[in-house]
Amino acid sequence: MSAGLEVVRAGALTTVQDEGRTGWAHLGVPRAGALDGPARRLVNRLAGNTPDAAVLETTLTGCAVRVTGDRPVLAVVGGAGCRVTVDGRPVAWGAPVRVPPGAVLEAGPAVHGLRGYLAFAGGLVPEPVLGSRSADLLSGLGPPVLREGDALPLGPGHGAPAVDAVPWPGVPAELVLPLHPGPRDGWFTEAALCTLTTAVYRVSERSNRIGLRTEGPALERARDGELPSEGMVLGAVQVPPEGLPLVFLNDHPTTGGYPVVGVVPEAALAGAAQAVPGTPVRFVRA
Amino acid sequence: MSGPRVLPAGPRALLVELASGEEAEAFHAELLRRRAAGELPAVREVVPGARTVLLDGVEDPGLAGRLRAWTVPPLRRGDGEAVEIPVVYDGPDLADVAEAWGVAVGEVPRLHARTEFRVAFCGFAPGFGYLTGLPGHLNVPRRATPRTRVPAGALALAGPYTGVYPRPSPGGWQLIGRMPEPEALWDTGREPAALFGPGTRVRFVEAGVRG
Numbered sequence: 001m002s003a004g005l006e007v008v009r010a011g012a013l014t015t016v017q018d019e020g021r022t023g024w025a026h027l028g029v030p031r032a033g034a035l036d037g038p039a040r041r042l043v044n045r046l047a048g049n050t051p052d053a054a055v056l057e058t059t060l061t062g063c064a065v066r067v068t069g070d071r072p073v074l075a076v077v078g079g080a081g082c083r084v085t086v087d088g089r090p091v092a093w094g095a096p097v098r099v100p101p102g103a104v105l106e107a108g109p110a111v112h113g114l115r116g117y118l119a120f121a122g123g124l125v126p127e128p129v130l131g132s133r134s135a136d137l138l139s140g141l142g143p144p145v146l147r148e149g150d151a152l153p154l155g156p157g158h159g160a161p162a163v164d165a166v167p168w169p170g171v172p173a174e175l176v177l178p179l180h181p182g183p184r185d186g187w188f189t190e191a192a193l194c195t196l197t198t199a200v201y202r203v204s205e206r207s208n209r210i211g212l213r214t215e216g217p218a219l220e221r222a223r224d225g226e227l228p229s230e231g232m233v234l235g236a237v238q239v240p241p242e243g244l245p246l247v248f249l250n251d252h253p254t255t256g257g258y259p260v261v262g263v264v265p266e267a268a269l270a271g272a273a274q275a276v277p278g279t280p281v282r283f284v285r286a
Numbered sequence: 287m288s289g290p291r292v293l294p295a296g297p298r299a300l301l302v303e304l305a306s307g308e309e310a311e312a313f314h315a316e317l318l319r320r321r322a323a324g325e326l327p328a329v330r331e332v333v334p335g336a337r338t339v340l341l342d343g344v345e346d347p348g349l350a351g352r353l354r355a356w357t358v359p360p361l362r363r364g365d366g367e368a369v370e371i372p373v374v375y376d377g378p379d380l381a382d383v384a385e386a387w388g389v390a391v392g393e394v395p396r397l398h399a400r401t402e403f404r405v406a407f408c409g410f411a412p413g414f415g416y417l418t419g420l421p422g423h424l425n426v427p428r429r430a431t432p433r434t435r436v437p438a439g440a441l442a443l444a445g446p447y448t449g450v451y452p453r454p455s456p457g458g459w460q461l462i463g464r465m466p467e468p469e470a471l472w473d474t475g476r477e478p479a480a481l482f483g484p485g486t487r488v489r490f491v492e493a494g495v496r497g
Contacts, residue, residue, distance in 0.1 A: 025333045026332055027480040130474055182293050182294045183294060183295045229409055229416070230335035230338040231295075232340075235296060263294075264296075
């Protein structure tokens with residue numbers, strides 16, 4: 001009894017993601033992994049998987065996959081809210097759905113939020129690279145971005161899930177990001193630091209898995225010059241020369257040369273994963 | 287010598303800033319030595335930079351204070367086996383580098399290949415190392431106009447660093463040659479995946495005639 005997936009509609013950007021690859025940043029390897037960690041864990045839990053199983057992460061437009069093989073597959077669509085169908089018939093969002101062999105599971109375009117997560121019992125099992133099955137779009141490690149016709153293997157299922165419903169957090173109308181100042185807040189003027197934590201920024205449409213870019217008032221530097229390359233953490237708020245804060249997400253480079261004015265704790269980044277362009281962003285002192 | 291600056295990088299990371307690249311390399315070596323000896327509390331990542339070492343995934347709030355009080359022995363550049371990299375010195379920027387160094391073009395390979403290099407830190411792309419070892423008077427600026435495509439294996443200089451591009455990418459470094467088999471720089475099927483990990487000693491060996 002085997003099962004797999006065939007990609008019928010790849011969507012705008014759909015990738016395989018798990019917890020990501022840690023422990024390799026010193027070699028220049030980004031962490032990668034699902035941008036909305038809590039959503040990834042929830043869909044896995046509902047599919048009867050361990051939290052670290054690999055899932056699909058969609059972007060705005062969802063995706064559709066056909067179940068191949070000779071057994072039905074339990075699937076869960078969560079994260080961004082969307083219409084879910086099996087062979088065109090509406091089924092539950094955010095809850096386990098049985099997909100028969102040959103049937104097409106479709107996650108429609110997001111109606112709220114941005115990134116959808118599709119878990120399948122047994123998890124996606126493409127070949128791991130450095131301990132992770134995550135696609136890393138900065139350095140190209142891991143499985144490639146999904147394309148129509150791709151085949152994806154599934155692991156053996158573990159039996160029935162322990163839960164069939166979980167509370168899903170809503171997507172807030174405003175993204176509030178707690179900010180720990182440093183390490184390079186000293187590179188900015190007092191006025192800039194005040195602006196950063198009082199002004200309203202908006203999510204830029206140039207945002208991606210590398211970083212959440214913002215639009216709003218530029219931050220003025222207190223000193224000129226270049227910062228020698230230094231290690232960057234997930235959630236670092238880097239300020240490039242044009243002065244607009246950029247929040248590093250999972251595919252961020254491991255070292256960088258623009259000053260980091262502050263850091264958003266990892267736990268607050270799930271909201272950044274779901275914020276569509278135009279969403280107001282406020283940085284508040286943690 | 288005063289201790290290093292230890293700056294917070296969010297709730298779970300510390301950025302240790304040293305006075306020079308040489309001190310940062312020495313501090314990183316000491317960190318790895320203490321980690322191997324079991325004297326460092328668990329951290330997820332230790333990421334050296336040009337003048338810093340980042341410790342990410344720090345659970346011990348007392349670590350910052352202890353790092354400031356460390357006594358770090360100076361770096362011993364000659365320790366350990368050196369990786370030998372065959373290269374051909376035929377890069378398009380050889381003449382510019384020769385001019386910056388104030389030597390004849392033919393002197394550039396000799397001066398470069400006799401240098402003992404050490405990987406100070408990685409970044410830019412998996413497998414790309416920033417190698418130190420060239421004396422200060424042989425530092426060169428980046429190109430005024432970066433190239434849109436630098437081929438894999440290109441041997442390049444910028445500032446105090448030497449690097450070899452593990453794969454094609456845009457780049458602004460001065461190209462002095464190439465490594466004929468750049469696949470060896472990064473191989474995820476090998477342990478370790480990177481030929482140039484931080485702390486690795488490197489020697490470049492002239493592999494062929496200049497074209």
